[in-house]
Amino acid sequence: MRQVVAERAGSPEVLRVVDAPDPEPGPGEVLIAAEAVGVNFADVWARLGVEGEPPFRPGIEVAGTVVAAGPDVTSPAVGDRVAATPYALSGAYAELVRAPAELCFPVPDGMPATTAAALPLNYLTAYAAVEHAARPREGERVLVHAAAGGVGLAAVQLARRHGVELYATASPGKHEVLRTEGVTHTFDYADWVAEVERRSGDGVDIVVDGVGEEQFRRSLSVLRFGGRVVAFGYTTGVTSETDADRDLEQTLSTGLPVYELLSEARGLIGVHMGPPAATLHSWWDHLIALHAAGEIAPRVTTLPLADAAEAHRRLHARENVGKLVLVV
Numbered sequence: 001m002r003q004v005v006a007e008r009a010g011s012p013e014v015l016r017v018v019d020a021p022d023p024e025p026g027p028g029e030v031l032i033a034a035e036a037v038g039v040n041f042a043d044v045w046a047r048l049g050v051e052g053e054p055p056f057r058p059g060i061e062v063a064g065t066v067v068a069a070g071p072d073v074t075s076p077a078v079g080d081r082v083a084a085t086p087y088a089l090s091g092a093y094a095e096l097v098r099a100p101a102e103l104c105f106p107v108p109d110g111m112p113a114t115t116a117a118a119l120p121l122n123y124l125t126a127y128a129a130v131e132h133a134a135r136p137r138e139g140e141r142v143l144v145h146a147a148a149g150g151v152g153l154a155a156v157q158l159a160r161r162h163g164v165e166l167y168a169t170a171s172p173g174k175h176e177v178l179r180t181e182g183v184t185h186t187f188d189y190a191d192w193v194a195e196v197e198r199r200s201g202d203g204v205d206i207v208v209d210g211v212g213e214e215q216f217r218r219s220l221s222v223l224r225f226g227g228r229v230v231a232f233g234y235t236t237g238v239t240s241e242t243d244a245d246r247d248l249e250q251t252l253s254t255g256l257p258v259y260e261l262l263s264e265a266r267g268l269i270g271v272h273m274g275p276p277a278a279t280l281h282s283w284w285d286h287l288i289a290l291h292a293a294g295e296i297a298p299r300v301t302t303l304p305l306a307d308a309a310e311a312h313r314r315l316h317a318r319e320n321v322g323k324l325v326l327v328v
Contacts, residue, residue, distance in 0.1 A: 004093035006056040009049030012312035025070035034064040035113035039324040059092025063116035081107040102277040118298035118323035126154035128271040138163035141204035148174035228267040
């Protein structure tokens, strides 16, 4: 089979397509014939060699058809269309992908694989941030950072369902797209704190923040009483095309204004994609229903599998609007 690997850590150009042995599913796993593969910042971290040893095999999101099942796996069955998140196994930039059966989600008939590949990580993460953690109420003000990216745009679409007033940061060329998605107030990344305060008067109720580091502190500063920042990622940790912050725990744990949080009843809530599989499946079912109703719709840009390096370059440069998907 064809698979994208990086023989060493480095810039996007280290990614190349190689011939690799066909994998076989182990206990509790299925084998998926991939049709589309989601591109995520986790793949960038993998390529940069933050964990493990080369060769690096990026890819933790895939959509396709189950072609084999490991011992004791009864669901999904061979022939089922699924989207999957093989976090620990990785290696999804490939024609055949192993995935845990419990992290395979059913794909409705008629849904393109490119759409299915855009939903698991971006929309489940946004669901965890917006529906599970932030729980916006009608009339509240919600600020989404990097709102034109994959998770950001998903968070915008989920939040607007609740009748909130939407604020968003993004590069200027993406503001018009955000306005068509229901965002009332758009800001670029320079002086957004002052602009949020000026336009809102007394701040916002919710900030959805996947940027990280100093951005978390600035996000906390624009909350009004009782507000909450929901943190889901750390894209600023990718410092260049060839480097990343290796000491995330130290970076993220220093300098939080604890007294201010207590005195203003403000909160910092962290979310990630590690809830029980049953919870993820219930969230997935809701997302599929919302998609069928037209309330959410991923914006997808596709590239062939062989162009994985170009996809990484675009993601690092924040050129994408919505989701980048590799077509196998």
